[in-house]
Amino acid sequence: MYDYALMTEPLTEQQLASVGWRNRQGFADSANHFHYVRLSADNRILFGGYDVVHTFRGGVSAERDQRPETFATLARHFFQTFPQLADVRFSHAWGGAIDTCTRFSAFFDLSHDGRVAYAAGFTGLGVGATRFGAEVMLDLLEGARTERTALEMVRRKPLPFPPEPARSIGIGITQWALTRADANRGHRNLWLRTLDRFGLGFDS
Numbered sequence: 001m002y003d004y005a006l007m008t009e010p011l012t013e014q015q016l017a018s019v020g021w022r023n024r025q026g027f028a029d030s031a032n033h034f035h036y037v038r039l040s041a042d043n044r045i046l047f048g049g050y051d052v053v054h055t056f057r058g059g060v061s062a063e064r065d066q067r068p069e070t071f072a073t074l075a076r077h078f079f080q081t082f083p084q085l086a087d088v089r090f091s092h093a094w095g096g097a098i099d100t101c102t103r104f105s106a107f108f109d110l111s112h113d114g115r116v117a118y119a120a121g122f123t124g125l126g127v128g129a130t131r132f133g134a135e136v137m138l139d140l141l142e143g144a145r146t147e148r149t150a151l152e153m154v155r156r157k158p159l160p161f162p163p164e165p166a167r168s169i170g171i172g173i174t175q176w177a178l179t180r181a182d183a184n185r186g187h188r189n190l191w192l193r194t195l196d197r198f199g200l201g202f203d204s
Helices: 013-019 068-081 126-142 166-183 190-197
Strands: 002-008 035-039 045-053 090-097 107-111 116-120
Touching: 002 068, 035 068, 045 068, 068 090, 107 126, 116 126, 166 190
Parallel strands: none
Antiparallel strands: 002 045, 002 090, 035 045, 107 116
16 A cells, blocks of 8 residues: 655745644544644654555555555645645655555564564554554564563454455555545445455554
8 A cells, every 4th residue: 555745845934823732733634534633843744544445355566656646636635624725835745665464464474483473454553653663573482471472463363365356356445435534524335344254454
């Protein structure tokens, strides 16, 4: 899956004051197709998310790091979020592959006869969870039974993604259903409720 972001030019003190961003909190909205927003040390706004793009058979390539149609969507959403910054320009636009799995949260295991621990599947939420993931891996390497290793997300692995073309079809239907839910006050249709029941997706 690919995720994309924009970065503004540095805001002036007057522009920052017009937003009312006093304590430099990062935030995200609560939609299924959500945006995340951060303020950099030099007062640029990073605005990303919303479009999460899957291509047939997946894979990583430098060509996919740029997606003008997604950048245009993000810019439109940015100015809807910050209409007082209508004259601000974007200095950077980029994208990149994010690690994901069918339940959209991390999973853990050992390999190489228990000598190597790994964590995967963070789905773009790994920065805040990195310390926790490291502690889980140390517990697993030690063979310790802890509060962390007792968690279901540590004990159970997510279901694998199906092979193509079922993978792309399923992801396409899910993206459509999530968009409908966002437009319908969060109401989850039968498809999304079925995924929830089988432990697939953010609400699993």
